[in-house]
Amino acid sequence: MEKAYDPQKVEGKIYQYWLDSGVFDAEINPDKQPYCIVIPPPNVTGVLHMGHALDETIQDLLIRWYRMRGFEALWVPGTDHAGIATQNVVEAQLAEEGLTRDDLGRENFVARVWEVKEEHHGTITAQLQRIGVSVDWRRERFTLDEGLSRAVREAFVTLYEQGLIYRGARMINWCPRCGTGLSDLEVQREETQGHLWYIRYPEPDGGPGVVVATTRPETMLGDTAVAVHPHDERYADMIGKTVILPLMEREIPIVPDDYIDMEFGTGALKVTPAHDPNDLEIAQRHDLPSILVIGLTGKMTEETGPYAGLDRYDCREKVVADLAQLGLLERIEDYVHTPGQCQRCDTVVEPLVSTQWFVKMAPLAAKGLAAVDSRKVSFIPERWTKVYRDWLESIEDWCISRQLWWGHSIPVWYCDDCGEQTCARSDPTRCAHCGSEKIRQDPDVLDTWFSSALWPFSTLGWPDETAELDYFYPTSVLVTGYDIIYFWVARMIMMGMHLVGREPFGEVFLHGLVRDEHGQKMSKSRGNAVDPIGLMDEYGADAMRFALAQLITHGQDVTYAPDRLVGARNFGNKLWNASRFVIMNLTDAAPVDLDTVELSLADRWILSRHSRMLAQVDRQLAGYNLAQAADAIYEYVWSEFCDWYVEVAKTDLYGDDAARKATVQTILRKLLSEILRAIHPFMPFITEDIWQRFAPDEGSISRQQYPQAEETWRDEEVEAQMGLLQAVTTEIRTLRAELKINPGQPVTVSIIAPDEAATSLVASQRQAVCSLAAVEQLDVATAPADAPSDAISAVTGGVQVYLHLAGAIDVEKEAARIQKEIAEIEQDRLRSKDKLQNPDFLNRAPAAVVNKERAKLAGFDQDLEKLRAQVKRLSSISR
RNA sequence: GGGCGGAUAGCUCAGUUGGCUAGAGCGCCUGCUUUACACGCAGGAAGUCGCAGGUUCGAGUCCUGCUCCGCCCA
Numbered sequence: 001m002e003k004a005y006d007p008q009k010v011e012g013k014i015y016q017y018w019l020d021s022g023v024f025d026a027e028i029n030p031d032k033q034p035y036c037i038v039i040p041p042p043n044v045t046g047v048l049h050m051g052h053a054l055d056e057t058i059q060d061l062l063i064r065w066y067r068m069r070g071f072e073a074l075w076v077p078g079t080d081h082a083g084i085a086t087q088n089v090v091e092a093q094l095a096e097e098g099l100t101r102d103d104l105g106r107e108n109f110v111a112r113v114w115e116v117k118e119e120h121h122g123t124i125t126a127q128l129q130r131i132g133v134s135v136d137w138r139r140e141r142f143t144l145d146e147g148l149s150r151a152v153r154e155a156f157v158t159l160y161e162q163g164l165i166y167r168g169a170r171m172i173n174w175c176p177r178c179g180t181g182l183s184d185l186e187v188q189r190e191e192t193q194g195h196l197w198y199i200r201y202p203e204p205d206g207g208p209g210v211v212v213a214t215t216r217p218e219t220m221l222g223d224t225a226v227a228v229h230p231h232d233e234r235y236a237d238m239i240g241k242t243v244i245l246p247l248m249e250r251e252i253p254i255v256p257d258d259y260i261d262m263e264f265g266t267g268a269l270k271v272t273p274a275h276d277p278n279d280l281e282i283a284q285r286h287d288l289p290s291i292l293v294i295g296l297t298g299k300m301t302e303e304t305g306p307y308a309g310l311d312r313y314d315c316r317e318k319v320v321a322d323l324a325q326l327g328l329l330e331r332i333e334d335y336v337h338t339p340g341q342c343q344r345c346d347t348v349v350e351p352l353v354s355t356q357w358f359v360k361m362a363p364l365a366a367k368g369l370a371a372v373d374s375r376k377v378s379f380i381p382e383r384w385t386k387v388y389r390d391w392l393e394s395i396e397d398w399c400i401s402r403q404l405w406w407g408h409s410i411p412v413w414y415c416d417d418c419g420e421q422t423c424a425r426s427d428p429t430r431c432a433h434c435g436s437e438k439i440r441q442d443p444d445v446l447d448t449w450f451s452s453a454l455w456p457f458s459t460l461g462w463p464d465e466t467a468e469l470d471y472f473y474p475t476s477v478l479v480t481g482y483d484i485i486y487f488w489v490a491r492m493i494m495m496g497m498h499l500v501g502r503e504p505f506g507e508v509f510l511h512g513l514v515r516d517e518h519g520q521k522m523s524k525s526r527g528n529a530v531d532p533i534g535l536m537d538e539y540g541a542d543a544m545r546f547a548l549a550q551l552i553t554h555g556q557d558v559t560y561a562p563d564r565l566v567g568a569r570n571f572g573n574k575l576w577n578a579s580r581f582v583i584m585n586l587t588d589a590a591p592v593d594l595d596t597v598e599l600s601l602a603d604r605w606i607l608s609r610h611s612r613m614l615a616q617v618d619r620q621l622a623g624y625n626l627a628q629a630a631d632a633i634y635e636y637v638w639s640e641f642c643d644w645y646v647e648v649a650k651t652d653l654y655g656d657d658a659a660r661k662a663t664v665q666t667i668l669r670k671l672l673s674e675i676l677r678a679i680h681p682f683m684p685f686i687t688e689d690i691w692q693r694f695a696p697d698e699g700s701i702s703r704q705q706y707p708q709a710e711e712t713w714r715d716e717e718v719e720a721q722m723g724l725l726q727a728v729t730t731e732i733r734t735l736r737a738e739l740k741i742n743p744g745q746p747v748t749v750s751i752i753a754p755d756e757a758a759t760s761l762v763a764s765q766r767q768a769v770c771s772l773a774a775v776e777q778l779d780v781a782t783a784p785a786d787a788p789s790d791a792i793s794a795v796t797g798g799v800q801v802y803l804h805l806a807g808a809i810d811v812e813k814e815a816a817r818i819q820k821e822i823a824e825i826e827q828d829r830l831r832s833k834d835k836l837q838n839p840d841f842l843n844r845a846p847a848a849v850v851n852k853e854r855a856k857l858a859g860f861d862q863d864l865e866k867l868r869a870q871v872k873r874l875s876s877i878s879r
Numbered sequence: 880g881g882g883c884g885g886a887u888a889g890c891u892c893a894g895u896u897g898g899c900u901a902g903a904g905c906g907c908c909u910g911c912u913u914u915a916c917a918c919g920c921a922g923g924a925a926g927u928c929g930c931a932g933g934u935u936c937g938a939g940u941c942c943u944g945c946u947c948c949g950c951c952c953a
Contacts, residue, residue: 001915004916005918189953383884384883386882390882390952391951394952394953482950483951485951513950519949550904551891553893556884556892557884557885557949557950559891559892561892561904562891563890563891563905564891564904564905566905566918567903567904567905567918568904570904571918572918573916574915574918574919577915578916579915580915580916581915581916582915583915585915619895623895625895627892627893628893628894628895631893631903631904634904635903642916643920733921733922734922736910736921736922737909737910737921737922737923738909740910742911742913743913743920743921774913824900825900827900832900835936835937839936840935841937843936844935844937845898845936846898848898849898849937852898853898856900
């Protein structure tokens with residue numbers, strides 16, 4: 001084995017080995033319990049970012065853990081066609097060639113997108129493989145492949161037949177740049193510095209009329225009323241009268257409506273039903289007409305007369321200028337507002353009434369809520385349940401049609417003869433209503449999230465009643481970021497409940513988003529995105545995974561911390577070298593039966609700690625506390641196994657006692673075997689590589705059993721005893737360090753223990769202490785006639801440690817050091833003493849807590865007494 | 880406007896039902912080629928746990944209010 005672990009050399013080979021040996025393949029196995037995760041499908045044209053790295057790390061960790069615990073673990077991979085996002089990517093490519101999608105025509109354009117898809121598919125899957133994803137590649141799916149298209153079709157037709165999908169004219173969000181309608185979720189609001197224009201609408205008889213305030217003066221061309229609050233005294237006598245809409249010279253009514261906020265602007269609201277959802281509601285209450293003034297390309301419609309054909313922003317300027325000219329522009333104020341923007345291109349969207357396809361959400365939302373109320377689905381962390389509930393409880397119908405070319409076609413045909421719709425599972429040749437052959441398919445495609453909503457069951461074969469669906473559905477857990485609870489999680493739950501009749505997954509683990517080192521959201525446009533591939537090139541996939549695992553705490557955003565990568569990489573190297581050491585020393589190992597052979601204190605201690613660690617990892621992983629699980633392993637492996645046990649074991653490994661040697665070898669083999677397996681879900685590559693050297697005949701570590709905590713090894717007493725020895729050892733080391741005695745230079749130490757038990761403990765472990773602290777001669781006594789006069793001293797747990805010096809000691813310095821220690825302990829002692837003098841504490845605190853406090857105080861007293869004696873001794877020396 | 884999350888060592892963060900003498904990684908200081916590892920070893924310094932109240936024998940942990948930062952919804 002090399003002196004240092006080199007991830008670049010092994011990761012590629014190991015992944016190939018896994019693929020070749022089929023260890024990730026899952027089968028339907030009635031003898032095993034299924035455990036299934038479907039991957040949140042990355043956009044097929046996307047590149048891997050830190051969010052994926054985090055998401056895949058968690059899922060792979062869980063899948064590998066369950067697989068090793070004997071579950072039939074299936075992780076289904078796949079990619080998403082990502083309708084609008086992908087279409088935009090390809091359109092941007094075309095733009096560079098000076099082309100638009102219309103130049104190509106629909107068929108050629110879609111063919112082109114498929115080409116791009118094929119190109120990118122290899123990239124994203126190769127990148128996923130770098131992370132080490134243990135997915136069953138045989139089952140890979142694509143949201144636009146044949147099977148999933150059939151699922152989409154089935155879902156659409158079913159919902160259509162049930163009246164849950166309908167076509168209608170409603171207020172939607174329109175992106176003039178993308179040229180498509182959007183759902184409410186695809187609109188993002190960002191604070192923008194704008195203006196508030198105050199415009200006077202005079203009365204027909206030339207009276208002053210009312211002044212309205214608006215952030216969008218161009219929409220006034222479509223105004224059909226002015227609304228005021230019914231209790232607004234300023235306008236009491238205006239209600240029921242009319243005013244003249246300037247520029248259009250249209251007479252419009254003043255209507256009373258409770259919706260009006262009297263504080264805002266002048267308290268008078270211009271009503272543009274075609275371009276504002278609230279205005280539309282007011283219009284419906286007052287039976288007002290609606291006039292579409294901004295068209296689908298963002299240009300003014302024919303309804304706007306002289307303004308027709310103008311871009312909406314140019315029109316705004318002209319309207320404002322014209323109003324100023326007429327003397328009807330009262331004033332302009334700066335104003336911060338939050339216009340909706342297209343999630344994909346940031347263009348300000350236009351709310352407008354349009355005929356689109358919608359999913360009727362109320363009945364589905366009820367099922368989605370029931371799934372959570374009945375605990376069929378639970379969120380981790382739990383607080384997201386409320387976010388989910390709040391959304392479903394006030395949900396609007398979902399606009400699912402998109403005026404795009406890349407996506408699932410809407411399976412509806414319109415009849416030119418009778419005008420009816422035909423919605424069918426297979427393409428019809430004639431109208432289902434009149435039999436006419438003059439039918440045309442709806443040109444629109446579906447929102448990409450419609451197919452995503454079916455993902456957990458469509459990937460398992462739905463709508464067919466496949467064995468996979470039967471065995472693996474409902475899946476076990478969904479792992480994703482909290483940013484797509486509405487987009488994806490909620491819709492999967494609703495669709496699963498409604499279409500399959502069962503929840504798509506039992507648990508939803510929502511993790512945070514990855515931010516840069518300054519806590520900023522990572523994004524391409526900010527230029528602060530960290531490339532996970534670069535990290536893996538530099539530190540290795542295992543280091544990245546482990547670092548991420550250490551940062552995953554419940555729902556908290558993850559701040560990228562380069563330091564963590566270094567720490568994780570170092571940990572991998574530590575594991576590598578500890579393994580190297582163990583493997584090197586097992587050459588002539590003859591295993592012994594640990595249940596019958598005599599074990600040393602250190603043996604029993606490490607077995608106890610080991611067992612404790614495994615229990616901890618188990619508990620923390622079960623609760624999705626990945627960071628705590630990772631830390632438990634890290635801490636144990638480095639600070640206990642390596643720092644103490646391996647060091648103690650060296651004495652036996654290099655010694656003459658064959659029995660002891662065999663025992664230690666047996667323990668090291670067991671521990672290493674279990675450590676490797678315990679770490680494998682976190683760091684799959686390095687553990688596999690070591691495993692192949694450690695146990696070459698046993699096949700992939702990914703198929704070994706996950707180690708279980710063995711309660712019988714737990715031993716509090718042994719842990720306490722070892723704790724004392726560790727404290728003594730550390731004291732000797734501290735004294736050495738203070739005197740700057742080199743590690744190679746052996747010293748003589750006297751130990752004075754407070755009682756027989758401690759004395760025999762230290763005496764029996766003399767060899768270990770000597771080796772750990774490089775002590776040549778160690779004397780142990782219960783109570784010496786005289787404290788050594790040529791030594792400096794320290795006290796721990798009632799045990800006095802004297803380090804003998806060849807020459808005279810620096811009495812001043814030594815006294816100062818001890819005084820400082822006394823002062824520190826004194827503080828703690830006082831706090832402890834106060835507590836124990838408080839009768840309420842004695843009466844009300846549990847006995848165990850009180851006893852613990854008493855022991856603590858006794859310990860302080862004991863140490864203080866000894867330290868004071870030492871001060872006395874020093875002063876006698878100085879005389 | 881409503882809701883949620885965060886504020887703990889120089890930095891990034893742990894701290895599960897209140898018992899803590901508040902931890903880790905990185906950084907910092909001192910010493911060390913100790914034959915697994917300098918991606919290392921040993922030792923050390925460093926925190927009024929955002930602020931103000933309250934509950935309690937006991938609060939980083941529970942309650943109330945406030946400040947600042949971030950996010951979501953309207």
